[in-house]
Amino acid sequence: MSSAAGGETVDSQVLVVGGGPVGVSAALMCASRGMTAVVLERATEVYNLPRAIVMDDEIQRALAVAGTGDRLRAITSMLPGAEFIDTTGKRIIGFELPDDAGSANGYAPVVRYYQPELEALLRAEARRTGVDLRLGAEVTEVGQDADGVWARLVDGTTLHANWLIAADGAASPIRKSLGIAFEDQGFDQDWLVVDSELTVDDDAGLPRLCQQICDPARPSTFVPGHGRYRRWEFQLQQGETREEMSSTERVWQLLSPWLQPHQARIVRAVVYRFHATVAQRFREGRIFLAGDAAHQTPPFLGQGLCAGMRDAANLAWKLQLVEEGRASVGLFDTYDTERRPHAAGLVAHAVDMGRLIDQLAGRGGEQDGLQSAYGGHRPFPHLEAGMVTGDHPLVGRQAGNPFVGGRRLDEHVGAGFAVVVPARDRFAGSALATWERLGATVAETDALTGVAGDAAVVIRPDRYVAAVCADAAALERDTAILMRDASFLH
Numbered sequence: 468m469s470s471a472a473g474g475e476t477v478d479s480q481v482l483v484v485g486g487g488p489v490g491v492s493a494a495l496m497c498a499s500r501g502m503t504a505v506v507l508e509r510a511t512e513v514y515n516l517p518r519a520i521v522m523d524d525e526i527q528r529a530l531a532v533a534g535t536g537d538r539l540r541a542i543t544s545m546l547p548g549a550e551f552i553d554t555t556g557k558r559i560i561g562f563e564l565p566d567d568a569g570s571a572n573g574y575a576p577v578v579r580y581y582q583p584e585l586e587a588l589l590r591a592e593a594r595r596t597g598v599d600l601r602l603g604a605e606v607t608e609v610g611q612d613a614d615g616v617w618a619r620l621v622d623g624t625t626l627h628a629n630w631l632i633a634a635d636g637a638a639s640p641i642r643k644s645l646g647i648a649f650e651d652q653g654f655d656q657d658w659l660v661v662d663s664e665l666t667v668d669d670d671a672g673l674p675r676l677c678q679q680i681c682d683p684a685r686p687s688t689f690v691p692g693h694g695r696y697r698r699w700e701f702q703l704q705q706g707e708t709r710e711e712m713s714s715t716e717r718v719w720q721l722l723s724p725w726l727q728p729h730q731a732r733i734v735r736a737v738v739y740r741f742h743a744t745v746a747q748r749f750r751e752g753r754i755f756l757a758g759d760a761a762h763q764t765p766p767f768l769g770q771g772l773c774a775g776m777r778d779a780a781n782l783a784w785k786l787q788l789v790e791e792g793r794a795s796v797g798l799f800d801t802y803d804t805e806r807r808p809h810a811a812g813l814v815a816h817a818v819d820m821g822r823l824i825d826q827l828a829g830r831g832g833e834q835d836g837l838q839s840a841y842g843g844h845r846p847f848p849h850l851e852a853g854m855v856t857g858d859h860p861l862v863g864r865q866a867g868n869p870f871v872g873g874r875r876l877d878e879h880v881g882a883g884f885a886v887v888v889p890a891r892d893r894f895a896g897s898a899l900a901t902w903e904r905l906g907a908t909v910a911e912t913d914a915l916t917g918v919a920g921d922a923a924v925v926i927r928p929d930r931y932v933a934a935v936c937a938d939a940a941a942l943e944r945d946t947a948i949l950m951r952d953a954s955f956l957h
Contacts, residue, residue, distance in 0.1 A: 479505045479599070480790055482618055482628035484606050484641060486510070488519070488582070489758030489775035490634030491589045491600070492530070496783035498596040499533040500882065502790060505626060506593070507604040507618060513586045516735045517662050519772035520582065520692050521546060524574040525865055526773045528930060529780040531574075532882050535592055542588055543578035544693050549677035549841035551827060559827060562842040563676065571918075572930075573868035573875050577769070579693040609633075609641055611753045630786060631754045634775070637742075639760035645751045652743035652811075654765060654818040657703040659712045661722065662734040665695040671730045673697060679767070679820075679841070681827035688767070689725070697731070700766070709738040741765040743818045745811045749803040755782055762810040767820040770813050781806050784883075784928035788955070793905055797954030798854075805853035812848030819845075850931055854953040856945050859935035861919060866926045869914040876915075877930075880908040885926040886942075889913045894923045894939045898946040905955065925949070 481497045483490045486508025494504040522543065530539055545568065550561025570576050593600055605621040609631060616631040633641035665671055673691065680687040688700040701721050703712060711717055718736045719728055742763040749756045758775030782802055788794040819839040825831035838845040850863035866887075868875050876887070884907035888894045891911045899909055902925070915924050923942050925934040933949055936942035949955070 479503045479626070479628040481505070481630050481632065481786060482616060482626060483507065483632045483634055484609065484618060485632075485634035485636060485758070485760070486590075486600065486602065487514075487634060487636070487758070488586050488589055488772060489779060490632065491586070491593050491598075492533075492776050493632050493634060493757055493779035493783065494598045494600075495589060495593040495596055496529070496533045496779050497786055498593065498598045500783055500787040502787060503597070503599075504593075505599040505601060505628065507606050507620070507626070508600070508602050509605040511603045513583050513590065515583050517582045517692070517696065517698075519585075519769075520690055520696075520698060521577050521579055521769040523577055523770070523773050524570040524572040525930075526776045526780075527574040527578065528572045528865075528868065528877070529776060532780075532877060532928075532930070533592075533783075534596060535588070538588060538592070542584050542693070543575075543580045545575040546577040546579050546677060546691070547675050549679075551679045551681060551824070551837075551840050553827075554680070554682050559681065560837045560840045560842045561676065571867040571869075572865055573877070579691070581693050581696055606635070606640075609644065609754070616753045629753070629790065632757050632779075632782065633754060633760050634757045634779075635760055637759040637763050639756070641754065642746060642756055642760050645754065647746050647748055647751065647756070649744035649746055649763075650811075652745070652814055652818055654741065654743040654821060656741050656765070656821065657709070657738055658741055659701045659703060659718075659721070659736065659738050661699045661701070661718055661736045662692070663697050663699075663722070663726065663731040664734055665697065665731045667730045671726055673725060677841070679824050681824055683828045683830060686824045686828050686830070696734070697726075699725070703738065713738055741821070743814050745807060745814055749778075749807050750799060755799075755802060757782065761806070762814060764810075764814040765817045765821045767824070768813065768817040770817060774810050774813055777809070778806055780929045787928075788905075792956065794956055795954040801853035801953060805850050808852070809848045809850060816845060816847070854927065854949055855931070855933050856948045856952070857934050857936075859919070859922075859932075861924065861932045861935050864932055866924060866930050866932045867915055867918060868930075871910070871912045871914050876910065876912075879912075880910055880926070883907055883928050885910055887912060887915050887919075887924045887926065889916055889921050889923075894936070894942050896939050896943055898939070898942045901946055901950065 480502045481504040483494045483506045494506045497504045548563035551559040608619045619625045678689040686702045690698040713736045745762045757778035837843045855863045887910045923936040934945040
């Protein structure tokens with residue numbers, strides 16, 4: 468792509484194409500770190516139908532670090548559990564959570580929300596933080612050169628910035644223009660997704676838990692959404708058409724075991740083809756792919772939007788460090804190194820869960836165990852390369868967020884790096900000074916000794932553990948490795 472001449476010059480560090488929740492979150496996270504950000508979105512209003520429906524503790528934490536505070540909590544509610552059941556309602560495997568359940572991150576393990584409400588909140592937060600959110604701005608072309616990036620709009624306006632985040636959806640014109648293909652994990656199924664809003668005063672006798680219904684005739688999913696919203700997903704069978712399955716009459720036939728028309732209104736009924744794909748690379752020069760532009764997953768884990776927001780959280784602090792001159796552009800190599808395998812691992816987990824539903828319904832191959840199910844023991848992926856070093860079990864995983872003197876650790880250390888040490892004098896040396904020059908907070912507390920032992924824990928701005936160091940010598944060694952591998956300038 469060639470550089471554009473002329474046009475509107477925007478004093479922006481980051482240009483985001485796509486004003487969905489991932490794009491707006493990326494801009495919000497950048498702006499909360501002091502960068503100027505412009506979002507270009509073709510639509511003029513928030514999409515008024517629900518799509519994503521749940522959010523895990525890591526993403527709640529990332530948005531809290533970006534400043535959403537209690538405002539996010541006000542529009543969410545905890546999901547009390549999930550299970551796989553047979554056609555009689557008997558649990559095969561699953562879990563339930565108490566009302567006050569919290570994770571080591573300091574947040575509910577999973578919360579529910581209504582996506583139009585979430586998107587409205589994110590846009591308000593982005594504007595409050597200084598993001599230039601341009602609605603009705605349709606991008607026709609993007610490009611880059613050694614000095615920056617540009618995006619041309621349908622009205623002929625050209626905007627310039629230093630970096631561009633392509634959050635322009637699964638069909639991503641930007642990804643296609645860069646010649647980046649998707650790698651397919653071989654899972655394509657058509658499912659009818661039905662969202663309803665209860666109109667009765669009670670819960671219509673519906674389950675409290677999310678359910679994967681392993682029915683040999685038609686595998687299905689039920690999700691108790693936020694507030695009055697409830698969702699069903701029905702796998703299409705051979706010979707069934709999209710038009711037939713999404714008709715009002717057919718939808719109510721499918722819902723009849725749970726719900727009658729006088730109890731709810733249908734918000735939407737749409738047939739989707741579930742995909743399992745990951746882009747061959749997430750970065751091309753100054754342009755980064757994020758969200759559905761980079762990966763698509765079946766919904767069984769509820770990780771589609773979460774994965775996109777992890778992209779945003781991973782990228783925002785790296786953009787900040789490069790823009791502030793604390794790291795070279797080599798730091799951006801870690802975006803692909805870290806996010807692509809992690810996203811691919813989550814997609815693979817969701818695929819295995821979808822196949823398990825079929826297997827438990829007697830429709831697939833032999834059952835290969837319940838590790839991928841709700842309540843199973845298959846762990847989520849962690850960072851295995853990039854800005855991480857060492858073989859401690861915490862490395863590459865989210866650091867805990869325990870209370871320290873009545874406040875969560877995140878409140879003590881702020882949004883940058885942190886080095887948590889049980890006693891500062893045990894780790895005195897040049898390494899701590901190096902981290903402090905990068906803006907890190909050195910927190911002297913034994914709050915993490917329960918999981919890290921009597922060691923220093925290096926925590927990244929996205930709250931992943933970069934290193935766990937048993938003594939001052941190990942901290943010096945691992946700091947040198949991280950500085951080199953992440954291209955820090957100090």
